[in-house]
Amino acid sequence: MSILLNADLHCHSVVSDGTLTPEALAARAHANGVALWALTDHDEIGGQHRAAAAAHALGMDYLTGTEISVTFADTTVHIVGLGFDPDNAQLAQGLAATRGGRSERAQEMAQQLAHVGIRGAFEGALRYAGNPELVSRTHFARFLVETGVCHDTSEVFRRFLTEGNPGYVPHRWATLGNAVRWIREAGGMAVIAHPARYRFTANEEYALFSEFKQHGGQGVEVVTGSHTPSEYPVYAAMAQEFGMAASRGSDFHSPNESHTDLGALPDLPGQLTPVWELLSDRILRAPRTTAG
Numbered sequence: 001m002s003i004l005l006n007a008d009l010h011c012h013s014v015v016s017d018g019t020l021t022p023e024a025l026a027a028r029a030h031a032n033g034v035a036l037w038a039l040t041d042h043d044e045i046g047g048q049h050r051a052a053a054a055a056h057a058l059g060m061d062y063l064t065g066t067e068i069s070v071t072f073a074d075t076t077v078h079i080v081g082l083g084f085d086p087d088n089a090q091l092a093q094g095l096a097a098t099r100g101g102r103s104e105r106a107q108e109m110a111q112q113l114a115h116v117g118i119r120g121a122f123e124g125a126l127r128y129a130g131n132p133e134l135v136s137r138t139h140f141a142r143f144l145v146e147t148g149v150c151h152d153t154s155e156v157f158r159r160f161l162t163e164g165n166p167g168y169v170p171h172r173w174a175t176l177g178n179a180v181r182w183i184r185e186a187g188g189m190a191v192i193a194h195p196a197r198y199r200f201t202a203n204e205e206y207a208l209f210s211e212f213k214q215h216g217g218q219g220v221e222v223v224t225g226s227h228t229p230s231e232y233p234v235y236a237a238m239a240q241e242f243g244m245a246a247s248r249g250s251d252f253h254s255p256n257e258s259h260t261d262l263g264a265l266p267d268l269p270g271q272l273t274p275v276w277e278l279l280s281d282r283i284l285r286a287p288r289t290t291a292g
């Protein structure tokens with residue numbers, strides 16, 4: 001498969017912190033020219049069968065996906081899994097354990113917000129959560145916009161919910177080794193999500209990439225809606241240095257919040273190996289319609 005394929009291998013539905021259903025995302029991806037799609041909900045694979053069925057009904061190829069929250073060097077890092085068996089029990093259990101602490105964390109976040117005069121944030125966030133096991137900071141952000149505390153979700157993350165600000169509750173997610181192992185043992189490929197987003201020193205970033213590789217991780221997102229265009233060549237070079245495949249995905253969450261739409265990304269730089277080349281056996285191909 002060509003590196004020029006319009007693949008979008010990172011986005012979120014109501015099963016995590018997106019605002020569209022898997023079906024509506026499939027329709028939007030297809031309308032935007034996506035030929036290979038993956039839904040990658042945070043710490044969840046509950047939307048995978050729906051997403052694959054919706055993709056196939058539109059003639060679009062599909063890769064299973066998820067985005068696992070990991071704690072590495074005291075920082076939250078996201079690891080995308082692609083092409084795994086969506087019925088693998090170990091992966092499902094690992095993700096359920098990773099989701100486990102979210103409700104308690106959300107209650108603590110709401111308590112902190114109450115201290116600065118914002119009441120009812122737990123119930124408010126929960127109203128936005130399509131999946132009660134997956135209350136995320138994004139749902140709090142939507143509540144703070146709805147109640148007029150902030151103008152948009154970017155302002156929320158500048159003033160609240162982030163380190164040093166009210167509503168920030170540190171959390172221990174999965175380990176890097178476990179996340180990569182769950183994905184690999186379910187037959188999939190692990191990919192470092194949006195590496196430019198972590199505020200790592202050069203040494204910490206090097207440690208992330210090398211430990212990820214030692215655990216069997218194989219890919220890195222290069223062209224993503226969570227990177228600026230000037231960051232693409234930086235991580236293209238990292239992919240080459242570490243002998244890793246490159247991925248491409250919008251990280252689309254919502255028509256109102258996301259600046260990068262599904263499928264609306266530049267192509268991967270030409271010298272890279274796209275993840276979909278290594279995953280060609282794992283792609284769930286749309287049934288071919290026979291003419292006549």
Ligand code: AMP
Nearest residue numbers: 017042069135136137138153154157253
């Ligand atoms: P959580 O998993 O609950 O910590 O929430 C993380 C989610 O918050 C991410 O997946 C993003 O969707 C969202 N997020 C984090 N930082 C920002 C930001 N600066 N602007 C907008 N959304 C953000």
Ligand code: MN
Nearest residue numbers: 012017042138
């Ligand atoms: Mn998110």
Ligand code: MN
Nearest residue numbers: 067078193194
């Ligand atoms: Mn992420």
Ligand code: MN
Nearest residue numbers: 010012067251
């Ligand atoms: Mn994401």
